[in-house]
Amino acid sequence: MSENVRQQAEKSLAEVEQINAVVLPEPKEATAVVSLKEADAPVSAEIRKRMDEIDMTDTQSIVSFGSAAQAELQTISQAMLTDVRNKDVGPAGDSLRSIVSTIRGFSVSELDVRRERSWWEKLLGRAAPFAKFTAQFETVQAQIDKITDNLLTHEHTLLKDIKSLDVLYEKTLNFYDELALYIAAGEAKIEEMDAEVIPAKEAEVNAAPEDEQVMKAQELRDLRAARDDLERRVHDLKLTRQVTMQSLPSIRLVQENDKSLVTKINSTLVNTVPLWETQLAQAVTIQRSAEAAAAVRDANDLTNELLTANAKNLRESNTMIRTEMERGVFDIEAVKQANADLIGTIEESLKIADEGKAKRAAAEADLKKMEADLRDTLASAKARKDGTGDVAATSVPR
Structure with a gap:
């Protein structure tokens, strides 16, 4: 691993520790929707502000109640999905596996001078093992340097993703609280309809002249229908709030995975890769020490093989010749x-x-x-x- 990559990895270690130390706020309970009566003055003002958005004579006003906040939820959800889809977790994991494959692909056992040679090696003659070893080590070193550069790039990208997820979590939590205000406003409006508006309209219908009662009764039915539509809309907002609460731990889970992977990458760059390089360097030194002894052993082994092979061939040839001599013309x-x-x-x-x-x-x-x-x-x-x-x-x- 190059010195530049080593310095950058050690520098990013402080940033990793800083990110891991961030504690995100916990969301309120799903049932903690403060009603208009129980809210303090600032919250009560916010609830009344959203109640003013409702026009019971306008169906579109009821249907679109809280739609701005719900549209923000869609934007946040899409941002979270895009973040997960475009994350460099896959390439980072591939780089880690690539390092392992590179090291495992480097087999010192192939350089053992005592191992039995294949017929192809015997036919062509075996190349100098240390020359092959050195060349293979140089290739492995180049691959490790390239992979560590890629890992460092992935680490920086994941650190940016974690910070983006912090912002995403904060926005989602704000939206969660915003939905609580809309739900409280809707429930307060429904309570107002049931306690004041609808009874007043019923009294107006009863007190109207006979020729106007039909029109007044229709207005009462429309008012009750609008009230039911608002109730259904408030129920949808409650469901949306529940889904929003479920998305919060999802964001945290993605962050935890990112933090774990960043920590693993940093540990690999700072600790594991130098250890592998040290082991490979030791393998080179050991091979140099064993080269001379291996050459002498090869010579002795070749002499023994020739003696043994000649004796064996002589015995086999003598047996075959004597057998043929003792046979008759016809069996x-x-x-x-x-x-x-x-x-x-x-x-x-x-x-x-x-x-x-x-x-x-x-x-x-x-x-x-x-x-x-x-x-x-x-x-x-x-x-x-x-x-x-x-x-x-x-x-x-x-």
Whole structure:
């Protein structure tokens, strides 16, 4: 790891500790909506200000009650989703895994001069192991430097994200409190409608002349419908407030994940990477010490292999030659098999000849019988034609 990256990592450590020390305020309980009667003067003024936004004769005023605050919730939610989607957690994690893969891909065991060489290495000749080792170490060092630079960039990005999430949390908490004011204003307006406005309108309907009662009754129905619409709208605002409260721990969870990852990245840069580099440097030194001994061992091993291989080849060749010398021109087993096959062939020929003779004799007898039957049939047919057969039915002229 370069000295510049090391200094930046140590410098960012103080910023990481400062961010981890920030304590976010806790939201109020979901049921802690202060009513107009219980609110102090400043809060009461804010509630009345929002009550003035309601026009019970205008349906659009009721439907859009608190919509500005609800639109802000949508903006905040989209900002939080965009922050999660665009976060560099994935690339940072990839960089951590890349470091591990780079180190694990560096195998010192491949450089062991005592290991059994493959047939390909024996055929082409083995390259100097220390030269390969040094070149591989240089490649690993370059990769580590590149990855640490990327990790430092991810760390800075995550620190900015954490600060942005602090602002997002504060805005969401303000919106949560703003919804409480709108809910209190809506409930106060409903209470005013039930206690004053609607009873007054009912009295007005009862006191109106007969020709005006229909119009007054319709106004009363519209007023009651508007009151119900406002009640439903207040219920929606309560649900929105509950969802907003649920989003607060979600923001904290994202922040905690970011803080954990930043801490892990910083620890990797400050502690882990230098340790890996130290271990690799030790591996180079150890390899240099073992190179001379490995060369001598290779020579001794080659001599022993040649002696052993020659003795083994001599024994195998002698065994094969002596075996062939002691064999006859023909193997007795082959002669026996040929004689048995010849006898079997002769016996099968005689058997087939006898069977053919018997079949010919049987066929000759059948031919004579068929000839006699044909002659008798022809004679019978001629007798019937001459009339002789009609007088003497069983007489057949010879």
